[in-house]
Amino acid sequence: MTDDIGNPHDRLFREIWSDRDVAMDFLRNYLPEKILKLSDLSSLEICKDSFVEEDLKEYFSDLLYRMKLEKQEGYIYLLFEHKSYPEKLIHLQLSEYMLKIWRLHLKQHKTKYIPVIVPAVLYHGKRKWNAKIKFSGMFSGPVKELSEYIPDFEYVLYDLSRYSDDEIKGTVLSRAVMLLMKHISDPDLIMKLPGIFLLMRDLLRQDTGLRYIETILRYLYSAAETQPEEIINVLEQTLSEEGRKMGMTAADILRKEGYDQANVLAERLRKEGYDQGVHQGIQQGIQQGICEGLVEGIELGLSLKFGEKGLKLMPRIRKIQDIGRLKALKDVIRTAGSAEEFKKFITD
Numbered sequence: 001m002t003d004d005i006g007n008p009h010d011r012l013f014r015e016i017w018s019d020r021d022v023a024m025d026f027l028r029n030y031l032p033e034k035i036l037k038l039s040d041l042s043s044l045e046i047c048k049d050s051f052v053e054e055d056l057k058e059y060f061s062d063l064l065y066r067m068k069l070e071k072q073e074g075y076i077y078l079l080f081e082h083k084s085y086p087e088k089l090i091h092l093q094l095s096e097y098m099l100k101i102w103r104l105h106l107k108q109h110k111t112k113y114i115p116v117i118v119p120a121v122l123y124h125g126k127r128k129w130n131a132k133i134k135f136s137g138m139f140s141g142p143v144k145e146l147s148e149y150i151p152d153f154e155y156v157l158y159d160l161s162r163y164s165d166d167e168i169k170g171t172v173l174s175r176a177v178m179l180l181m182k183h184i185s186d187p188d189l190i191m192k193l194p195g196i197f198l199l200m201r202d203l204l205r206q207d208t209g210l211r212y213i214e215t216i217l218r219y220l221y222s223a224a225e226t227q228p229e230e231i232i233n234v235l236e237q238t239l240s241e242e243g244r245k246m247g248m249t250a251a252d253i254l255r256k257e258g259y260d261q262a263n264v265l266a267e268r269l270r271k272e273g274y275d276q277g278v279h280q281g282i283q284q285g286i287q288q289g290i291c292e293g294l295v296e297g298i299e300l301g302l303s304l305k306f307g308e309k310g311l312k313l314m315p316r317i318r319k320i321q322d323i324g325r326l327k328a329l330k331d332v333i334r335t336a337g338s339a340e341e342f343k344k345f346i347t348d
Contacts, residue, residue: 007057007058007082008218008219008222009061009082009181009219010057010061010080010082011219011222012181012216012223013061013063013080013082013122014061014063015212015215016173016174016177016212017063017078017080018046018063019173020044020046021171022173023044023046024044025171025174026170026174027039027041027044027076028041029170030156030158030169031118031156032156035069035118038069038070039067039068039069040068040069041067043067043068044065044066044067045065045066045067046063046065046066047065047066047075049101049104050062051064051096051100051101052079052097056093059081059082059083059087060079060081060093061079062077062078062079062080062097063077063078063080064076064077064078065077069116069118072115072116073115074115074116074117075101075105075116075117075118076117076118076120077094077097077101077117077118077119077120078120078121078122079093079120079121079122080123081121081122081125082124082125083125084125084126085125086125086130086131087131088131089138090131090155091135091138091153091155094119094121094153094155095151097119098117098119102115102117118156119155119156120155120156120157120158121155121157121158122158122160123157123158123159123160123161124160124181124182124184125161126161128159128161128162129157129159133154133157134152134153134154135151135152135153160178160181160182163182165179165182165192165195168182172199172200172202172203173203173212175199176199176200176203176216177216179195179196179199180216180219180220183196184219184223184224189226190230190231190234193234193235194237197235197238198238200213217231291321291323294323294326294327294330295314295317295320295326297330298326298330298333299311299314299317301333302314302333302339302342305336306338306342309338309339309340310342313339313342313343313346317329328345329345329346
């Protein structure tokens with residue numbers, strides 16, 4: 001697979017937690033009760049700014065949420081650490097980013113006061129998070145005697161390893177993503193996937209569900225050590241027909257990412273889709289259903305093998321209603337060397 005797709009953890013975090021509904025759901029379920037009581041989640045806005053330096057973006061991602069805290073403007077700053085080990089100097093990172101946020105706020109607002117920032121850290125590494133929560137815990141010397149001269153704050157920690165799977169709460173999307181992040185490096189990830197995929201099934205019923213499914217599958221291929229074929233097999237076994245559809249989506253993602261077995265995998269999925277379509281069509285006695293299944297398989301095959309040139313042939317193929325002819329065309333995809341060569345087999 002290609003490596004030029006950016007950090008997969010950053011990609012997943014930004015796409016999912018930049019969704020306002022997901023952000024509200026996450027904060028509603030995981031903010032400490034005393035903060036939640038002061039928060040007006042309906043006022044939540046997602047700021048576009050990032051405060052992580054370029055040389056650290058391999059290890060950290062961040063999002064800034066602005067909302068009312070006790071009717072005053074405040075911020076929740078969420079730092080996602082996607083290293084495999086906890087950052088012991090996390091307070092220094094947070095304090096630097098909080099200073100940047102305050103300076104930006106003062107620049108944008110004419111005020112002599114600065115807003116409250118609640119810093120939060122989301123961590124999904126294997127090692128237990130053992131960094132201190134209070135900033136003052138980092139200092140040495142007569143800390144107690146000189147406490148009035150020492151800056152201090154706490155951060156909210158979300159260490160996914162400390163939550164059991166049942167304790168991970170929220171919407172279907174939030175739970176699926178956090179479970180995946182929690183188990184992405186587990187040697188038995190393949191055993192966890194059926195439960196995660198069952199959650200993903202519900203996403204298909206949502207308008208934006210397919211986009212998030214693509215994001216989740218891309219993350220799996222990029223970050224997990226499990227082979228793509230194994231992932232797609234679990235999809236199909238867990239979700240049956242819905243799994244096959246997701247598998248086709250998965251094969252298309254693999255092709256875009258440069259996975260060299262994508263065409264072989266897509267051909268298997270397409271053929272299985274045809275066989276199932278025929279069986280279902282016979283049962284229902286609906287010839288049109290069989291044709292549609294074949295056309296869908298041909299479209300996928302042309303897309304994976306010939307790209308846009310292949311898809312340009314679909315308007316003509318959709319006019320064909322003969323099952324035998326469509327079946328012959330799907331067999332031709334295997335041997336055709338180009339879209340132009342395949343085109344010769346199409347007759348109006």
